[in-house]
Each structure stands twice: as structure tokens, then as C-alpha cells.
Amino acid sequence: MSTPLRAIEVPELAASEAFQQALGIAAKHADDVDRRGRFPSEAIDALRSAGALGWGVPREYGGADAQIDDLADATFELSRKCAATGMIFAMHQIQIASIVRHLADSIWFGNYLRRVVRERRLIASATSEVGVGGDLRRSIAAIQRLPDSPGELVRFEKKASTISYGAHADDLLTTVRCSPTADPSDQVLILTDFAQMEAEPTGEWDTLGMRGTCSPGFVVRATCPADQILPIPFAVIAAETMVPFSHILWAHVWLGISTEAFGRAQNFVRVQARQNPGTTPPSALRLSELSVRMAEFRALVQGSMQEYMSLAQSPTLSTVGYAVRINNLKIAASEATVETCQSALRICGFAGYGNAGPYSVGRHLRDAYSATLMIANDRLHATNAALLLVYREGK
């Protein structure tokens, strides 16, 4: 068994000096990353050096065994500084959790997790696909087994509509049908090293916000041993891990963005108050209103995380009711982040509208707008509308 590079205790992860340094680096480069729409390589390198990419890996594979609350704290803190860095960290940890919780007794994936820690590997994912209309649970691309190959090779080709940080990751976790004749929803996850792949970008990533995630489309072609397919059906991985982890960690990214925007608005109000001692500026009332929204937002996000932690591996995770609730978290948190950033802008006025300066919330607002689009809220509403035909709230 490999030895961890650094022995970090879980509660100390986000407080560790190396992680604090990474936060400073993320903050320093956030505006440049946004302006140039480039990968936040300085911050990701700092997270690599801090060993943070391996935090979610269990101790038996050399990781820090961080649970979702530790990962959520780190995601939140990073996102306050640079939402693109926070989102990349969150997505990487979502892929790790999907492997850790569903590797069954796969020797290949056990060894792979050791490599993630030792080699500080960054994992991207290709779950979207051209032609499935944004449905995570349907694939066109399929695994094809190469019967006469040594070591049972498989092959697939996928037209992914977006792969975040695809040009910067070491490995890719992809959803594919388990065979060319399988139903579109009969999916598995396959993990491939970019060295085993051809990945051709199919467009540019020049967007309103979240510019540093660098998420263009790709055509991916890969050939690898069949051992690199996770043994558990994706339907189970999605319901129990990938969807709840995504919605909870993304919500922490958005809460981080909004908390930073709130902080800037609060600083703005304080400066105004100091200019006229003895009077409360009108914007202070708006700040008070925003503070109520932030309290609701935090309660929503923390409540969902507590529920997920209390359910652990429980069969409740696969129920219709839980699917409705975890979709509700995503819808509500993605709307809350836009509303709260808009309120912060209203408080800061033109000082917030400017792209520079301590009260600028333009980047935050632009980043926040991505929230309702990543797995579009209308799609989640359509799913919940169907599920609510059988699920009875509060039962």
C-alpha cells in the first residue's frame, strides 16, 4: 500500500497553510483568468501542491478521506476567490466520489485512486453529448468490445457537447452505453487517460461567465482495457453519488460567489456610512434585505448537505422523493445566486458595475448566470413535474 505524500487530518484540510496559499493565488489571478478566458493554472497547480486533488480519496488508497462537508467547505472558499477554480475543484471531486463510492472490488480502480494521489491527477468528465438534449441519463456513444485484442480492449467515440477543463485534465470520466445494442439509458462510466485518447475540440469557450473553466465541446476517441469501466451501472452512480454530489458542490460554488458579492456590497455600505457618521445610508436597508436572502440560501444548501450525509449509502438516495429534493436544491440555489448577485450590484451601483475595483461584482454576476444553465433548470422542472405525479411531498 502506498504512503500518503502528506499526512493531513481531514478537519485541517481547508485550514492548512498550503490550501490557504492556494486561496490567495486563486484570488490574485481571478480577474486575469476571467478577462482572458484562460484556465486558472496557477491556482490548480497550488491545489496540486497542497495535495488537495487527492483529498476525496480514502486513506487506504493514500488519500485524506475527506467527506462531502470538507470538500464543500474547500469549494466554497475557493469560489469566493475564483468561481472557475472552485468549479474545477468541485467537478474533480465529483468524479473522485463517483469512483470511490462505486468501484466495488475493482483492482484497476483501486490502483487508479492511488495514482490520483501520488501523481496528483486532475479528472474531467464527458457526461454531455450532442444529440441527447442535455439528458445526463441517455447516451448515444457506446462501448465496443474488440474481441481479438490482447487484454480485452474496448473502444468508444463520443461527441461531447462540453468538457470542462478538457484540455488541461489528465484523465476523463465518460458516460457511454454498455454495448452498441444497449438502450440509451443503459450506461456505464469509463475512465481513460488522455494518453489513451484523441480529443479534438469542436468549438471555442468564449462565454459570459465561468470563463476559466474552459469548457468547449470535444470529439473523444479512446481505446483502453475493459478494466477501466466502473463495475456499477451509471443509473446507480448517478442517483446515489454523481447527481447529489454535483448539486451540493455546485451549490457551494454559487454560495461562495454570492457570499463574496455580499461582502463587497457590505464593504460599500460601510464606506458610505463612514462618510456621513450618525446616519444610516439608504443602501443599508437593501443590505439588510440581502442578508435575509443569504440566510435562506445558506440554510437551503447546508440542509441539503446534512440530509445527504445522514442518508450516507441508504436506499433512500434512489427514491423518487430524494430525486425531487436534490433537483429542488439545484433549481433554488442556482436562482438564489443570480438574485443575490443582482441585489449586490444594486447596492454597489456603478462601483459594482465597473469591471475593476473593490466593489466590482460584474464577474460574480456573470459567473452566477451559468448556474441555471448547467443541467438546465427547465429540464429539472420537467423531471420533477413527472416525478411529482407519484411522489407526495412531506410524506
Place this chain on the structure above:
Amino acid sequence: MLPSTESQATEGQKRDRIRQIIKDHAGLGVDFEKVAYSTDLYRAGMTSYASVALMIALENEFELEFPDAMLSRSVFESIDSIASAIESLQRVPQ
């Protein structure tokens, strides 16, 4: 108590009723003749949307309500698992 021949026959009938409802509502992508009592319906192409239609149809046919804890993938995975869920609901007065 050992199951009597009569209750075995009833069980078979129940499974056939379930099978018919699946045929009408589950939107399976396979040749329906191949669907056995133990066939994994999700692997046979039942989408989560179709599974909701199936749940509603089963509630109507058997005049019962599935509690939230039963509205899960494992319960609606096969004719056998649906039959045992229905049986457990019919055993307790609702």
C-alpha cells in the same frame, strides 16, 4: 406456512397482471416476449419517466399507494420486485 397451490396460482396471476401493465406503460425498447419475471426493466430500456407512468398505472390497477420509501429503482426493477412490494402493501391495512 408453506404456500398452497392456490396462492401460487394467485401469485402467478398477479405477476401476469403486472406484466401486462408493464407492456402498456413501461415503453420498453426490447421484444416484450423476452421480458421474464426477473428481467431488469431499466436495463431493458425503461426510462425514469416511463417508470413514473408505470407506478401510476400499478397504483390504479391494485388500488394502493406506494409510500415514498418504495418509490425507488430497486422496487420497480423487475416484475418479481414489483410483485413483492405490492404483496407487502396488501398485507398491511393501509
